[in-house]
Amino acid sequence: MLAKWPTGGEVDLDEAVRYHKAMPAGKNLALLVQKARAAGETLIYPRGGVALLEDQGRLMLGLATEGTADFVPSTTDSYTRNESYERAEYGIEKTKSTGKSALNGFPIVNYGVGKCRGLVEALKVPAMVLPGTPMVPLIAEIGFAAGYTGLLGGGISDTIRFTKELTPAQGIRNYQYVDRLVAYYAEQGVPIHREQTGFLTGTLIPPGIAIAIGILDCLLAASQGVRHYSIGLGQNLNIVQDVAALRVLPEVCREYLHRFGYDDFFLGIGSHQWMGAFPRDAAEAMGIIGMGAAIAVLGNATHVCTKTSHEALGVPTLEANVAGLRTTRKVIGLMRRYRLPEGPEVSAEMAVIGREVRSVVDSVLAMGDGDPGKGAIRGLEAGILDIPWSPNVFVANKVMPARDYSGAIRYYDAGNLPLPQDIKDYHRRKLEERADREGRKVDITMALDDVSEIAKLLTAE
């Protein structure tokens, strides 16, 4: 694994453990997240990665100081995500020669342990690796050795949202490697924060699907010895449904953790500000960001991943990223830990989501003879595990979501998901109610229009 690129040779696990132990406790993300959860605080962090080391340093530092981020990211570029380290190297060179970032993220592998330690050491807050790929073992080895104390990704989720021809089996194996590594660090007394990418393709993911996959990824990590894990859901910008999802998630996940005997387990809840297409107008984007901050607090998320007003324009500048963070933190402050009261609407939505999640997870586990990994692989093949807009050829890709009149995500097409019939009918009824009110039919254009609805400008461009 470490031989895939020369910098892999720099990793010395025992030395890395000692290095972590010498780091200030305030820079350990796992400890920070646990403290925040206990105190009912909502942490904030952004995405962020650029081609050059010095720029990445400035970015991370600026996000922490000006941006007031509680922890800071290193998002990798798409070549690194696909183990094309030569092309990443070319991207670095091209950036140096043109002065314009030619990479959409930070090529962490090319820089390697030594240089990345410099980035982490310059900070007062923890740093987290955002690999965004199931080709993750080398990234994880280097990242952890460099002092990063968190990593975002999941074996099932990242395979089906990012890759085309990788088998889910391979993706799961790759993350098992990472999770074993995390467990090893933990055994040595170095807790590491693992977060899963339940936001998936970011495009109108029904919460039932997101949570089901989150739980399966979580069980897979637990089986490798991980005991500190967060599941990260994308916001769909419907208060009732988003809050219901954030509440169902820990309830149901704990049920399964318990069933598998993992009772001593820290479970965090990540909330990702709208991951779908953004409007190009900065003011409108800021509205989405402010709303996202409020939803995270209302739903008692542990941490929220922020977006920027540049989302629809391209990789954001430091300034735009700082603005997204500050808007988010201001709103979180104004919310003063206020949680949405549990009225009948939220309860009803929680019941629906909970039953969906249990149906899917139970079917998957049954298919895998009780093994979440086998179950996920077979489930994806059978389409009883499925997501919309997957680029992966091993995903059925039959599920198609659309919004109902209240903005909640419903199944226009539930594909082969093993949902109870009354729940399928409920979703259908909700879409028909919308169609009636809008004087249109429930058809595929409704689903397709909804993909761009949030991005649509208030005034024509």
Place this chain on the structure above:
Amino acid sequence: MLAKWPTGGEVDLDEAVRYHKAMPAGKNLALLVQKARAAGETLIYPRGGVALLEDQGRLMLGLATEGTADFVPSTTDSYTRNESYERAEYGIEKTKSTGKSALNGFPIVNYGVGKCRGLVEALKVPAMVLPGTPMVPLIAEIGFAAGYTGLLGGGISDTIRFTKELTPAQGIRNYQYVDRLVAYYAEQGVPIHREQTGFLTGTLIPPGIAIAIGILDCLLAASQGVRHYSIGLGQNLNIVQDVAALRVLPEVCREYLHRFGYDDFFLGIGSHQWMGAFPRDAAEAMGIIGMGAAIAVLGNATHVCTKTSHEALGVPTLEANVAGLRTTRKVIGLMRRYRLPEGPEVSAEMAVIGREVRSVVDSVLAMGDGDPGKGAIRGLEAGILDIPWSPNVFVANKVMPARDYSGAIRYYDAGNLPLPQDIKDYHRRKLEERADREGRKVDITMALDDVSEIAKLLTAE
């Protein structure tokens, strides 16, 4: 009245009524507000006024088109507010010669009916006068004659929040003039939207006080024949309390309207985004604005008055004003008419506010032998009607608010307000709870610090 400045001579009431009748119905603010209330929509409008006519035209048009405002303002400048039309004229000249606006608003009187009609005619949406003064009759005559179909202000509220030596009696008389004028237009078939300025000095106004004064102003207007009226509350940025206030307001106001026999009465609810000191950072300001949009929808306001990221910097540019509007509208759209469910917290807060309002209004009415005007004048004198931070020498100015731990506004000092003892105790307990949690005492510094709390930057400047 019309003789105070030459342009007053341009007003011809019968001609003005004919002029209004020839205007498209879509440009009548009263009709627009009624339609929105019936449909559960939340309208948006900004403040805005500049020295020169052409600039004001550009501003109003830009706010409506780029800003997507449902109706647009003409906020007057401080000289016009004080009938210093010569100084306003000097400000106009100075602006022309220096190219920089020397006035903090639009000198509507100096321009007069003819020129202002040009402004209104260029629009597709209604226009509203924001006089911001109890020296209002001439402004109202000219504004209505020019085709404006709304006016923001109240006899009690504007006297006590804006003036120093004007007696409340005179301020009330001035607004009675305006309200009679509005009633006259209405009798002729031209409905005009009246909104009251319950946000007062904008600085931590306890909702009980705001609503009590709103109701008294409303009863005064009703007694002059007005039958279409909104009360406008400032947001204190505490979801529970702000929503509770927006809900108590129509309930209690209708009680009193009914008691006085005004049952056929349209009552709208205005919500004003945070009126106190803003942070200088644009991103933080946008958070306040986004949160304000959400609060207005959660509390079922009819319309919300927007702020800008320039609030702490000075009179905003058109661009900043447009951004505040677009952020607000985006969030309103995302809220999809979602109202906060009525949990025990909101109900409890509603009960407290409701009792406060009834205590104050009943005492005032008793003092005035049933007459709200007389009662208000005597009540202010006795301090049973009182507001914080009033510049007016006829206001007791003993009330001093502070926030509790949840951010709700409590009375640090309730002055002579006739509040039930258990309610005073409740407020006190809430402040003590905060002091305990923060390890400090309940003293005046708490109240004074709170004035600038929202403005405090996340990072030191």
Place this chain on the structure above:
Amino acid sequence: MKTVVTGVVGLDAHIVGNKILQKAMEDIGLKVVGLGALTPAEQFIKVAVETNADAIVISSLYGHAEMDCQGFRDKCLEAGLKDIRLYIGGMLTVGDCDFGEVERRFKALGFDRVYPPTVKIQDFLNELKADLGVD
């Protein structure tokens, strides 16, 4: 019936826009061969040869399009695709760039038409139809 090969070039997983585009092209009666996300530049050319395609329509969102499409027209010519029309659209650079500059660079790589992400699909379809001589 004219044939179009489409997909998302390079290591780019952003499939949503391209799928919508694909459906729009099918709806106007074109034969569309969809290669999906994460399609190497060479793959477009190979399939275009196999299907005797009239046009290649490439999406790229993730910002690496220029590196992924180095010498694209030359490779087409090498493969014997003499008259093929080349289209590319999406977010073609990392970060926001002046579109005139972007267009110039991709035309230099041999693309006939270059589109920003804000293009109206209908406008693209009209130009595509005109170029391919269908109505």
Place this chain on the structure above:
Amino acid sequence: MKTVVTGVVGLDAHIVGNKILQKAMEDIGLKVVGLGALTPAEQFIKVAVETNADAIVISSLYGHAEMDCQGFRDKCLEAGLKDIRLYIGGMLTVGDCDFGEVERRFKALGFDRVYPPTVKIQDFLNELKADLGVD
């Protein structure tokens, strides 16, 4: 004991900041005569004469300060206030302006010190004490 006259000049109703300032000046042992909001420029001078004040401390938030304070120092001199120290602070122009420019303009009107709204009260108090020779 040194005497300071303070208030908000012109037709400006913004009383909050000035009240806080007044309290801060009292807390350091100055005798403060507070004129409140909406105080004409002439009134400051009149009261300063009556109280034999050492300084006038003016607030203005609403943007019209320059028009309100035309010839302020001259009027002080006319009234016989020879050594009085003049301070002004707040948001002194309509809209955001370069503070250097603002300072220059108000110094030209005769103010000894000019402050932006972001000034730390403690910094102002230190300068005031130094100027008035109190500790």
